[in-house]
Amino acid sequence: MAAVTTRVRIAVAGLGAVAQSVHLPLILRRWDLFELAAVCDLSPSLRDAVGAQYGVPAQRRYGEVDTMLAEADVDGVVLLTSGSHGDAALRALSRGIAVFCEKPLAFTLAEADALAEAEAALGRPALLLAYMKEHDEAVWRTAELLADADGVRAAEVCVLHPTGESQLDFANLRPAPADIDPAALDRLREDSERLVDAAIGAGTPERLRGLYANIVLGSLVHDTSLLRALFGGLVGVDGARAWPDDAFPPSVEVEGWLPGAVRARMSWHYLPNYPAYEETLVVHHARGSLRLTFGTPYVLNNPTTLEVVAPPEHAVPAGVVRSTFVSTDESFENELVEFHRMVTKGERPRAGVAEGRADILTSQRILRALAGGDLLSGEATR
Known part of the structure; x- marks a missing residue:
């Protein structure tokens, strides 16, 4: 049986295909590392159905990422929304919340530079770029x-x-x-x-x-x-x-x-x-x-x-x-384990903001x- 370690309270933003098929099942599998504390999606029916399936209370199911980051009291956020993740990641880092960021990091170099500044201000690694093949x-x-x-x-x-x-x-x-x-x-x-x-x-x-x-x-x-x-x-x-x-x-x-x-x-x-x-x-x-x-x-x-x-x-x-x-x-699980180490031990991930900017x-x-x-x-x- 897996030993219970320091559990990280995380929120998941974006409850589409990759969340349902990969990340949410793995978060449930790694109960020893994570507590799913909040979910977010633009669809009220989807966030309620998924929230109920994974035991997330109704008051912790959100329609806006920024509201979730302000209210949910989490250590990290898993960004699975479509398009650029630059703005949502920046909002999380500005609140001291660690980011697990699916592709792409952002659409522009300017967004990546803003993320680098926000992470530097925290003084610790705080963003993992989740390209599973690297794991x-x-x-x-x-x-x-x-x-x-x-x-x-x-x-x-x-x-x-x-x-x-x-x-x-x-x-x-x-x-x-x-x-x-x-x-x-x-x-x-x-x-x-x-x-x-x-x-x-x-x-x-x-x-x-x-x-x-x-x-x-x-x-x-x-x-x-x-x-x-x-x-x-x-x-x-x-x-x-x-x-x-x-x-x-x-x-x-x-x-x-x-x-x-x-x-x-x-x-x-x-x-x-x-x-x-x-x-x-x-x-x-x-x-x-x-x-x-x-x-x-x-x-x-x-x-x-x-x-x-x-x-x-x-x-x-x-x-x-x-x-x-x-x-x-499972490379997706390896990513989550590395994210846990980044949050709890301050370890630098294999890929972060600098690597995302290079991409x-x-x-x-x-x-x-x-x-x-x-x-x-x-x-x-x-």
């Missing part, structure tokens, strides 16, 4: 092997992305709510448009705006962060394309350089009828290759497989040219490459 045991093993690799030449990421609905068929999600105030949705859209204007410029074509907010920062950022965690991140983007022109989401391909003259390619393909989500990272070096294969992220404890091709003296285990390491550790900067460079002859303005021109 995958197989990724950690890959990092160990790369540290001994000789002459890394190339890293290639490929994502095969069916519909979100097909990925979540198993999860028995609650029906999409129909009771959200339209005015609240309008305000969210206006806020997002304003931030995209600041990032890539007002008047930018709608396709580019959608690519930035929904694809590059909304999904591809997981792969940006994976390359950052393993190699230090893209130091240059020298090509990007999106096709076909008459489809959205399209396929997106990005080419660039990692530190040490390592060539990188990221390919992201939205394929609505593809049998199942799949993501691979293949690294080639002078003495072998490493291949990571990730499964559907919403399925808890879904295995991640690392295949190693190496000469006998470097293979795992020794004497085997091809070997496989399989991790069933935003890389995303803006990708958007510049995707824009081609279209003119951008705002932060993306710096």
Whole structure:
């Protein structure tokens, strides 16, 4: 039986698919680390249904994040809302409340800089950037092997992305709510448009705006962060394309350089009828290759497989040219455990504000490459 440690009182903002399928079940699983003290969602019916399911009293079910932060008496907040998390995270940090922040951290560098100032004022680590692949045991093993690799030449990421609905068929999600105030949705859209204007410029074509907010920062950022965690991140983007022109989401391909003259390619393909989500990272070096294969992220404890091709003296285990390491550790749970350590022990997380800012900067460079002859303005021109 797990030992009861210092329990962290947390609130969850945003009760949609990822909350219902992943984070809330894991918070319940880790009763030894967390007490779910409050929930928040724009939908009254959803926050009441989920609140009742998880034993959150009616007076601790909120419709506004700021009200929840002011009233709920929590140590941390899990931000699972859509769009940029910059404003909500800043409001939490300004109250001394630690933040577990799902993707993306923010839409703009200015938001990230404001978060860095707020965290510095607290004098302790207070924001964990929750990109689950950075908390995958197989990724950690890959990092160990790369540290001994000789002459890394190339890293290639490929994502095969069916519909979100097909990925979540198993999860028995609650029906999409129909009771959200339209005015609240309008305000969210206006806020997002304003931030995209600041990032890539007002008047930018709608396709580019959608690519930035929904694809590059909304999904591809997981792969940006994976390359950052393993190699230090893209130091240059020298090509990007999106096709076909008459489809959205399209396929997106990005080419660039990692530190040490390592060539990188990221390919992201939205394929609505593809049998199942799949993501691979293949690294080639002078003495072998490493291949990571990730499964559907919403399925808890879904295995991640690392295949190693190496000469006998470097293979795992020794004497085997091809070997496989399989991790069933739950990366989403590892994130929560690390968040608990950050809150209770002051440990710096694997990724925080600085890493989130680096990912935003890389995303803006990708958007510049995707824009081609279209003119951008705002932060993306710096």
